[in-house]
Amino acid sequence: MNNTETHPRFLVSTEWLSAHLDDPKVRILDPSTLLPPKPDFSLYDVVPAREDFEKGHIPHAVFVDVEHELSKPDPKLHFMLPDAQTFADAMSRYGVSDDSFVVTYSTTNHWWATRLWWMLRVFGHQQAAVLDGGFQKWQAEGRAIETGPAQAHAAGRFSVREPNLEMVARRDDVLAAIKSADTCTINALRPEQHAGTGGVNYGRRGHITGSVSIPALHHVNDDNTFKSEDELRSMFADAMRKPEVITYCGGGIAATSVALALEMLGYNNVKVYDASLTEWAADPELPMEI
16 A cells, blocks of 8 residues: 555555646645756755746646745745745645645655645645656556646735744754754755765755765655665654654755655644754754764
């Protein structure tokens, strides 16, 4: 039995979405983003994948520009959570209402879909799931594809709800976790970034002191579907023995794959460090190790 069958609250299959494309309560959002690294690998450029969307997307899907439409402007940090009004206004523009069932998917890495899923839950919208396998599986199966800009949707009515900050970690929370035996801090970046041997380094190589490596890349199979419940449970067994998990990456995106995986396993005391290494690595006083 796969995860879409055991956890329909969190994942939906391509078969399910294909059968519900014309359901007026279903809204499909594509927040795909590209992050080409800068020449020195100190950070990356942010390129919303709108061009890819217009080359081909799931019918009725709407493109979401995470950086410019769903993030708080900041001179140094990307992808910070917006205020409640900004989020609600954007969801309403996308045609999302309080009774909508939102399916998120990505044409790039799966964690863009999990980021939007997590944001919806932070702002109180529980009726949301990630398309298991994303656009890659949808396309490989030869399912219907539209091209060009998104179809126009009637505006939705999405209520303004203050964010649930119990789901969000800040720098002081992470500092406290280093000294706490009750918190497991998980790095969702690639193994070579955790080790400090390669990839984007955000200004300093390595990982937050005491954190463990459970890369978001390892949460999914070759076909981009999430691994089985048994595989995920084995992967997160040590972390789940702690009362609390804080997860981070470079900018709070891949980290949300950890949040989804743990919620599927019934563990819900997870905080995502929104600023992640973009903030942490830039401050030489904050402890890191290789």
